Amino acid sequence: MTVRLLFDRTVxxxxxxxxxxxxxxxxxxxxxxxxxxxxxxxxxxxTFPSRWDRATRTMFHRSAIDHRRKAFKAWRTSSGxxxxxGEWHTxxxxxxxxxxxxxxxxxxxxxxxxxxxxxxxxxxxGQYLGLQTDRTLRQFNRVLEESVTAILFGLST
Ligand SMILES: [Zn+2]
Numbered sequence: 001m002t003v004r005l006l007f008d009r010t011v012x013x014x015x016x017x018x019x020x021x022x023x024x025x026x027x028x029x030x031x032x033x034x035x036x037x038x039x040x041x042x043x044x045x046x047t048f049p050s051r052w053d054r055a056t057r058t059m060f061h062r063s064a065i066d067h068r069r070k071a072f073k074a075w076r077t078s079s080g081x082x083x084x085x086g087e088w089h090t091x092x093x094x095x096x097x098x099x100x101x102x103x104x105x106x107x108x109x110x111x112x113x114x115x116x117x118x119x120x121x122x123x124x125x126g127q128y129l130g131l132q133t134d135r136t137l138r139q140f141n142r143v144l145e146e147s148v149t150a151i152l153f154g155l156s157t
Contacts, residue, residue, distance in 0.1 A: 003131055005118060005140050005153040006042040012151070015046060019090050019122040029089025031067050032118055033074050033082050041085050041118055041131075042150075045074060086118030096123035098130065098137070106132045129153060 011032075018028075030047035047067045071084045087109070091097075098106070098121060110117045110132040118140075121128040129140040140153035 002039065003116065003155055004040045004144065005129065005131070006040065006150050007129075007153060008042075008044050008150050009148070011043055011046050014048075015088055015120070015122060016127075018048060019092075019124075027090055027092060029087060031071050031084050032086035032088055032120065033071055034085045035081060036083065036085060036115070039116070041116070043085065043118065044082060046088060047071065084113075085115075086120065088120035088122065091121055091123045094123055096121040096126055096128035098128065103137065106130070106137065107135050110134065131155060 028049045030049060032043050033045040033047070034041060034043040036042075047070045074082045075084075087106075089102075098119070102119070102121070106117070106119050111134065116131055116133040119128075119130045119132055119137075131138050131140060138155045141156045142154040143151060144154045145152040
């Protein structure tokens with residue numbers, strides 16, 4: 001399956017900026033919101049940690065309340081075209097590789113959503129971007145095109 005991921009630069013920049021802030025040394029995360037166009041995905045927005053979230057150095061408990069509320073609001077104001085298409089979280093001081101907990105949770109989320117989902121990890125050096133389809137995880141590690149507003153990623157071959 002050919003799947004491409006278009007990632008808006010403003011969203012990517014705010015995630016990187018969020019992670020770079022010294023006060024966010026705890027693992028944290030949120031939802032990725034965007035469009036599905038055929039099998040392609042387009043990230044146009046993200047949710048950020050709220051006061052309902054609890055974080056530790058190695059664990060992030062995302063409270064459903066605020067993130068789901070924002071996702072639903074985006075879905076409603078876009079007439080149902082912007083949806084929850086993925087999740088992001090940070091690995092402060094670690095590497096941007098999915099842990100065994102990440103792999104299990106990504107598979108569970110994707111099976112429940114019944115649609116391919118994008119998963120992003122940010123570490124101090126870079127980012128990991130993956131596509132989970134049923135039980136298969138593949139990495140978006142090829143940049144196909146870049147523009148002022150967005151980056152188009154392709155899956156590893
Ligand atoms: Zn993780």
